[in-house]
Amino acid sequence: MITLGLTGSIGMGKSTVAAMFADEGVPVFDADAVVHHLQGPGGRLVAEIEAHFPDTTSELGVDRTMLAEAVFADPEALARLESIVHPAVGSERANFLARHADAPLVLLDVPLLFETGGWEHVDKIAVVSAPADVQRARVLARPGMTQARFEAILAKQTPDSEKRARADFVIPTGGTLESTRAAVRAVIACLVGAAGG
Template structure:
């Protein structure tokens, strides 16, 4: 099995690219989706988050705006949250890999792959990238997104140029969907050839 780490900064189109890999029959582990399940109703880390950040959970699981208010701009609080999140997401990833042990290729969709050292645990890395103006426009179009929050998120992420420099593949998303899909298919073909050879 070849594990491909898929990453990219906010607003780069990573979710769209992950869906394209799925459309091509490649199993995809979505770290963000794992977080939503872990933090959702009955999620297994909800009680740990409530214990560390009182008043941030309820019947629907984690109240994301309330949690964001407690960690926004506070690096120590954010580090405490990550100390709960990262191990739990890691366990979900291991379960996914075991379930797809027979696959020739799997994608691990991890937004902070480089920032968390996750690139050391994959065989190859693909970075999804778009021009800065496209990234900003996409991100600020999200519900509840503000320019200040966008800048805070960017500050926690490795710059796009640095990610591209460390990647085995760069998948551009600034053009048409057909161009992006062609790039995804090229990556799959390259990795399948590698697996076969």
Template sequence: MSRPFILGLTGSIGMGKSTVATMLRELGVPVFDADAAVHHLQGPGGALLPAIEAAFPGTAGPNGVKRQELGEQVFGDAAALKRLEAIVHPAVARMRESFMIEHMGEALVVFDIPLLFEKGHGADLDAVAVVSASAEVQRARVLARPGMTPEKFAHILSLQVPDAEKRARADHVIDTGLPLAQTRAQVVALVAAIREKNPLR
């Protein structure tokens, strides 16, 4: 059975992935946002709150997961993190399956996966697009965020696959260090090329 072309979208912190995801949506491309799915499942009235509270008492309430409390129970504890992932990952996978069923008639869908390379999530993808900019642009963007410090930024970078390696492993690289119109032109060209090769409709 024919199905949409599945493009994975990823990139390190501050590289402009959210901006590119918005551009894709503006072009009518369905985008599955893994982070947004987790926030939905763990937010107010979220489906995973009872299971998370049972596994990590005191970490969930009417307003959703208490991120600080959950972080304190999970941070630095590999076994606890595995328990949490065993609750979250299957639920996200079910949401992704529903998304695919809903958009089966599309030529192209995108999976927005921040830690695609770090967590090895590329198995069911047809190609991967990495958003990238220079280290200087990245640093300036990230340090402009509220509450961000050079130390926090360095720590986050240490947990991510280096940008150069992501670029080397990507099928497509979208340069976000350019004016927005030029980045958008790259996105438009990529979408057009994929739709042309996979004309489901």
């Protein structure tokens, strides 16, 4: 099995590309979706997060906005939150890999692959990338997004240029969906062919 880590900065189209891999039959581990599940209604991290960050949860699970406000400008609080979340996500990832042990290729969709050291646990890395003006337009079109918030998020992410330099594959997402899908298929063909599948 080859594990392909997929990452990309905010607004680069990572979720769209992950869905394209799934459409091609590649099992996809979506780290964000796992976090949402763990922190959602009845999620196994809700009580622990509430214990460390009071008033950030309800019967609906973790209030992500309240939690973000509690940790965003406090590196120690963020590290505490990560020490709760990352091991749980790691456990879910191990279960996913065990379930798909016979697959020639699996995709690990991890937004902060470089920032959290996840790159050390994959065989190859694919980065989604679009021109900066396309990225900015996409992100600023999101509900509640501001220029200041966008810049604050970018400041916490590894720059796109560095991600591209460290990637085994760069999947361009600034053009048509068809051109992006062709790039995804080329990556799969390269990797599955290399594995003899």
